[in-house]
Amino acid sequence: MKESIQQVIRTIDELDIDAICSVVQHCLDEGISPEEIIESGISTGLSIVGDKFESGQYFLADLVMAGEVVREAMPVLQEKMNPDMTAARERVILATVQGDIHEIGKNIVGLILSANGFEVIDLGVDVSASKIIDTARTTGARLIGLSALLSTMVGSIRDVVEASAKAGIRNQLKIVIGGACTSDDLRLEMGADAYGETAIDALRIFKGFIAAT
Amino acid sequence: MDAVIIDTIPLTIDEPGFLELMRIRPESRQAGEFRKLLSEARHIARPKAAFRPAYLETSDEDSVTIEGTRFSSRVLTINLREPHLVFPFIATCGAELQKWATTIHTTLHCFWADSIQLMALGCAVAALDAHLREITGSEKLSAMHPGSLEDWPLSEQIPLFNVLGEAPGRIGVTLTHSMLLMPLKSTTGIQFVSEDGFTNCMLCPREDCPGRRVPFERHLLEKKYNVVPGRSRRT
Numbered sequence: 086m087k088e089s090i091q092q093v094i095r096t097i098d099e100l101d102i103d104a105i106c107s108v109v110q111h112c113l114d115e116g117i118s119p120e121e122i123i124e125s126g127i128s129t130g131l132s133i134v135g136d137k138f139e140s141g142q143y144f145l146a147d148l149v150m151a152g153e154v155v156r157e158a159m160p161v162l163q164e165k166m167n168p169d170m171t172a173a174r175e176r177v178i179l180a181t182v183q184g185d186i187h188e189i190g191k192n193i194v195g196l197i198l199s200a201n202g203f204e205v206i207d208l209g210v211d212v213s214a215s216k217i218i219d220t221a222r223t224t225g226a227r228l229i230g231l232s233a234l235l236s237t238m239v240g241s242i243r244d245v246v247e248a249s250a251k252a253g254i255r256n257q258l259k260i261v262i263g264g265a266c267t268s269d270d271l272r273l274e275m276g277a278d279a280y281g282e283t284a285i286d287a288l289r290i291f292k293g294f295i296a297a298t
Numbered sequence: 299m300d301a302v303i304i305d306t307i308p309l310t311i312d313e314p315g316f317l318e319l320m321r322i323r324p325e326s327r328q329a330g331e332f333r334k335l336l337s338e339a340r341h342i343a344r345p346k347a348a349f350r351p352a353y354l355e356t357s358d359e360d361s362v363t364i365e366g367t368r369f370s371s372r373v374l375t376i377n378l379r380e381p382h383l384v385f386p387f388i389a390t391c392g393a394e395l396q397k398w399a400t401t402i403h404t405t406l407h408c409f410w411a412d413s414i415q416l417m418a419l420g421c422a423v424a425a426l427d428a429h430l431r432e433i434t435g436s437e438k439l440s441a442m443h444p445g446s447l448e449d450w451p452l453s454e455q456i457p458l459f460n461v462l463g464e465a466p467g468r469i470g471v472t473l474t475h476s477m478l479l480m481p482l483k484s485t486t487g488i489q490f491v492s493e494d495g496f497t498n499c500m501l502c503p504r505e506d507c508p509g510r511r512v513p514f515e516r517h518l519l520e521k522k523y524n525v526v527p528g529r530s531r532r533t
Binding site: 100101102103144146147149150152153156184185186187188189192193195196235236237238282 | 319320321322323326327328405406408409412413445451452453474475476477478482506
């Protein structure tokens, strides 16, 4: 692997937000394509951070900072990117369910998904099932991430599942749940497709769904 | 007894420690942005807490009555077998800080603002604890929080608010129909003196929770409280 790509990986792993733009620019100056920088450098760097997060070596603040490091680099890369590449990104809808307004967890998932090349449609908090399903229909997004922290509002997850069935698009969608009150048991109870405990889980699950189609 | 309001709580944050916690390099551009946010927050923040000393009146197998209000929880009932005087409480980062946080938009800054609000809530809880330790003369205070165990669900915020009377309103905390506390960084519960030293973490199976204070005791729920896990869900 080229030293400059390794430098991208190190810069993300070290969460060095002040250095990332010049490191990425150096790669571009060497003639490395933005696509290669993303695939070999940024994805690998994020993957290392994700592994460290899962092993307890890194914490949530590290994960957020790594996402920000990548976000900082993206304008530099996008300027040189093939427009076809940016158009082909998989869309994922994120929302905090109706009745709940916690958003930090959802935002972190959005940050990590964006940093990994997803196009995130963030509908915000306290979002109705009908709005989520309407958005899926109008944007063609196949992936939905629902966040819920309040145990009193878990029924809103089922509302989304039922609304998608009513709209006739349930089998086209993958609905993933996460948040403090959720679990795999709840996922089964509500009829969702997967449960993710962390932002890294969510990333792995969404990538898995794409790979399977 | 009347509620006691504690509303002169300073926002005390160890800045270098907090920078480290947020993984911000002290010499970076982000450190400057963070310090600016923290300075604004310090100026605005008014963490608050309130409690009401209350007497336990009656109890049966699965519920206790405090100041005429019934609470349904087997774990609470067992935990309150000994103490007669208990302290329903509420603590908050303060509406001022939550309003300030809504003016912040980038994900990173929102994350910092959220953490600052959590620190402010921590200051309010610490002030409340200190106050209660002084009143009870005991270091052995324990607390239970509605919604943190299946056995004592979020819906029990309603009786808790009943017992607290006007106190939540006086410190600017409201309860929504979905049992959400506003400001979000608020907490409620009942404190009591306990020789056993109870914490919810003992009964919570989320092993990886960053807020964990003591290890999960797998068989405690059944052994001490005679509750079968998963059979007590009430919302």
